[in-house]
Amino acid sequence: MNKILVPIDYSKSSLIAYEEAIVIAKQLKHDLVLLFVHETSLFQSNDYSDVIESGLKLKLKELGKTAEKQGLKVDYLVRSGKPHKIILEVSSHIKAKFIVMGGHGETGFQEKLMGSTTTKIVGQANCPVFTFKMKRKHTGFDEIILPLDLSKETKQKVKYAMEIAKAFNSTITVCSVLYNARLDAKIKLESQLEEVEEKIKSKNISCRSKLLIADYLPKAIIDFAESGGINAVQGDLILLMTQQEKSIGEYLIGSFASKILNSSKTPILSICPTQSNFIYSIPTM
Incomplete structure (x- = not known):
């Protein structure tokens, strides 16, 4: 067991x-x-x-x-x-x-x-x-926030979020942060996010995508999950990859991950890409 x-x-x-x-x-x-x-x-x-x-x-x-x-x-x-x-x-x-x-x-x-x-x-x-960190008004994970940098390796990690979503009948919100408002970069990222969204939906999992424009990634993710504003989703779980590609930075576990862990009120599921024993069959509910 x-x-x-x-x-x-x-x-x-x-x-x-x-x-x-x-x-x-x-x-x-x-x-x-x-x-x-x-x-x-x-x-x-x-x-x-x-x-x-x-x-x-x-x-x-x-x-x-x-x-x-x-x-x-x-x-x-x-x-x-x-x-x-x-x-x-x-x-x-x-x-x-x-x-x-x-x-x-x-x-x-x-x-x-x-x-x-x-x-x-x-x-x-x-x-x-x-x-x-704190007691919630409800249990379970209706809304999963999945931050991605959309590099090839990171997109493959979507399967981890899908495993959790299947178990808890969750909606996944895939999001990415753009550090500048260049139109070409925005169009490219939105297209990639839509691609990931469709991949998740093809597995009969509810999904949406959102591109965030911000200068500081940790705060953008936390605000998106917690603020409840027009550009936010009330997240029940942030799925955090503890290693990420150099396109975001080599500091993730030392800086980004620790800032999210220390500052976020939203529950977090931290996953290392090397955790091969995570993938297993979800019981039939």
């Missing part, structure tokens, strides 16, 4: 992510694996380590009852070490199909845990990563 890994630190955002993970797991018919990572320094003595770990697992199991009552199979893991390293190790070991986690913690240790940890996991995970 496919598994979704959910790191829990009991911060507000990690508990929100857990609620979202239940919805995702039910929709995809996946199992959940709840993981709590504590730092070694929490243990005063090895004599008490088993007792402490047992207590932490009991607390995790109490949280997991919500998912179990909805018919999901849930496994529970407690590990010691650096959070991002343990999360990545566990993800690889269980061959997770997704990681679902909070975008940041609340204060102090938790902020460090779910802030820098999230960025490291997004950049290194062997599977796609959902990140959630």
Whole structure:
């Protein structure tokens, strides 16, 4: 059975992510694996380590009852070490199909845990990563925002968005950012966007396309997904490629991706093109 890994630190955002993970797991018919990572320094003595770990697992199991009552199979893991390293190790070991986690913690240790940890996991995970920062009025992903630079390799990545859209009956909005208003460039990009739109529609997936004129790509994407203005779509999910072609820049994971992750209120699904284990059959609903 496919598994979704959910790191829990009991911060507000990690508990929100857990609620979202239940919805995702039910929709995809996946199992959940709840993981709590504590730092070694929490243990005063090895004599008490088993007792402490047992207590932490009991607390995790109490949280997991919500998912179990909805018919999901849930496994529970407690590990010691650096959070991002343990999360990545566990993800690889269980061959997770997704990681679902909070975008940041609340204060102090938790902020460090779910802030820098999230960025490291997004950049290194062997599977796609959902990140959630705040509670939403509704669950699911009716509107997926798919930013593309429309180079050959990037257009091939459209298949990832289609997999999610099929599972959640979503509408995909393919968008691209034009840094200048040159008519020839605008015509070319609009033509390419329409081509991608038609390809997605041919798979019986609802799709639209939009060309954005802006000087700063991260803000343009975030505003498009969140502002609700005349040129915007109320996005439920931004699908973010964590590696992109040099036509956009080699800084994506260090700059563009981190800015989107840090600034966007919209949930994000981060996918690395090398994540070959992402493609799998969507269950028949």
